[in-house]
Amino acid sequence: MKKFKVRKSGVHGRGVFCTEKISREETVMEYLGEKVSIKEGDRRAEVQMKKASKGKVGAVFLFELNTRYYLDGNIPGNPAKYINHSCDPNCRFENDRGHIYVISQKSLKPEDELTVDYGFDAEIYEDHPCRCGSENCVGYIVQRRQWRKLKSLIEKAKVKAKAEA
Numbered sequence: 001m002k003k004f005k006v007r008k009s010g011v012h013g014r015g016v017f018c019t020e021k022i023s024r025e026e027t028v029m030e031y032l033g034e035k036v037s038i039k040e041g042d043r044r045a046e047v048q049m050k051k052a053s054k055g056k057v058g059a060v061f062l063f064e065l066n067t068r069y070y071l072d073g074n075i076p077g078n079p080a081k082y083i084n085h086s087c088d089p090n091c092r093f094e095n096d097r098g099h100i101y102v103i104s105q106k107s108l109k110p111e112d113e114l115t116v117d118y119g120f121d122a123e124i125y126e127d128h129p130c131r132c133g134s135e136n137c138v139g140y141i142v143q144r145r146q147w148r149k150l151k152s153l154i155e156k157a158k159v160k161a162k163a164e165a
């Protein structure tokens with residue numbers, strides 16, 4: 001049974017919101033998409049990035065399923081693609097034999113926005129500023145495991161900017 005809805009979010013564009021109580025460790029929904037080869041996925045990502053750089057809406061919803069395939073979630077009927085990133089997420093993605101599920105990692109009540117860690121790499125932090133509004137927000141959409149690396153990258157950039165000034 002569906003326990004969420006998609007609507008405008010204060011975080012970013014649209015978001016997914018809880019409509020009924022969700023307990024911890026519940027499977028909230030499946031992240032649906034089209035299975036494509038890594039080569040095809042990279043081609044699609046490039047097309048979307050070009051669109052975005054021209055000021056149009058370009059979005060990449062590619063999940064690496066394994067070394068051979070991506071799941072491209074940019075299809076109609078996949079509300080999970082609207083789940084926003086947070087530095088303090090209440091859900092996570094789990095890959096179960098090629099199916100991606102959204103699992104709650106906290107108990108949720110109606111009106112709570114569902115959030116996940118997008119798992120982006122620290123190396124490309126500047127492309128993805130974060131406005132999640134959580135107390136521990138690091139300012140960029142970067143996976144938690146790389147926060148220490150992110151901080152040192154930001155420090156390095158600051159030192160460089162000072163040297164150039």
Ligand SMILES: [Zn+2]
Nearest residue numbers: 087130132137
């Ligand atoms: Zn944040």
